[in-house]
Amino acid sequence: MTSQPPQRPEVVVRQADRPGDLGWTVMAHGEIYHRQFEWDASFEALVAQIVADYATDHDPAREGAWIAEVDGERVGCVLCVAGDEPAVAKLRILLVAPTARGLGVGSRLVERCVTFARDAGYRQITLWTNDVLASARRIYEGAGFVLTDEEPHHSFGHDLVGQNWTLDLSVTTTATGN
Template sequence: MDQAIESVRAFNRFFTRHVGAIDARFLDTDVNLAEARLLFEIARQQPVLANALQDTLGLDRGYLSRMIARFETRGWVIRDRLSEDARARPIALTPKGHAIFTLIDERQRTAVAQDLDRLSVVERDDLMQALTKARLLLDPQACARFTIRPARTGEVSQVATRQSILYAQSHGWGRELEALEAETTAAFLRNFKPDREQCWVADIEGVMAGAVFLTDEGEDVARLRLLHVEPFARQRGIGDALVRTCIGFARDKGYAAVTLWTHTVLDAARRIYARNGFTCVSTDVHHAFGDPVQGETWHLPLSQAAIGPHARSPRPVPLAPFGEEVAGEHRGGHA
């Protein structure tokens, strides 16, 4: 914890200096950073009440009132005079205030562009992902929207890496699991059937928030594999969305059933599967990850042939972390 605290503080010191956060004249203008931030929110939300600005910025009411009063004195903002209560008077920029805001905004965009121009395309993407992930880690509700898209080059291997790290932390499953993860994803890439298989990624502003695979098992059976949702992205419905994407794809491609393999200890994952129509059809105890753990095979029929009296049972497969939720779900957090 001490090391983590120092790392965050060191970055804060660097960044406040880098962006001029403690300069009396932010970007060589007549405002400091707090005033520039307030101007930005007025421009974005106008006409806006002081209470709304206070909620957005988290500022002390008195400090906010004094800044707005200074803006009025300078002729940058105007309040609607219909209400005697200042808090109920919508605030808007005057033409002079808009000119000041435009100047600050253009200088800020120029400063950021100069930072980004020094970076390659890959470095720029790395920076955007790092900044977005930092924001989501510190404020998990910063962005509630996500998209589901096919995996891009390099992301299939990232899934194996993330699951190995997360399972090691949550369940103590180490090198043996990591080897299985690597073998599973390598086989997917090597034998990929684009018209029958897919890996999907849950994306939040360019950051991988989770993923899932669907592979062809033969004989019209598909297998859901390697479901995971990042800890910062849970409680958003991502796990259900990924599973539904697999089921929809399997139906479109004419599969008769979808099967998966998971573990009894992964309660959150099992709830996702049950919600989406899967049922547990068999269990077995294995020692592949060290201590004995109970694995489960779940099955979802997609056609009458798959649920009839002579329906074929899902074929056993070698042990691999197929269709599991990621580490942390045992604490009650899941997608």
């Protein structure tokens, strides 16, 4: 009797337009970052503000939010919002739940965000992250983002190093990963 290899779980990236999607985004960030890095509730408050700003006043032609699901369960999210300059978008609050890491979820979310930004007419997309988020940095590098600067800061109850990354959307890049 031959056994079949286990099937890879189905990953779906969809718009974050269902009841509970935005609330899940805030809750998952708070819980996961507390468990992994012992970040305090000020981080969850930051995510809540970003999500609230998006929810109450976004332009669907220029801003979007996506949820990744594995076998019908939410496991990741990302937002693309307008930056401070008209030609610049921001990738915000990328998250992949620990149970879904290694399935290409993060790369797919970033790819969806970058494609949306390019299609919306942005020339550049930026993001801010922290150096302790090594897996996310590898995803950003794989998508073609370049580290532009770093600065130490004290946030979320810890001394961290913030990083700004930029992707020039006029250059065609190929994201690595699944």
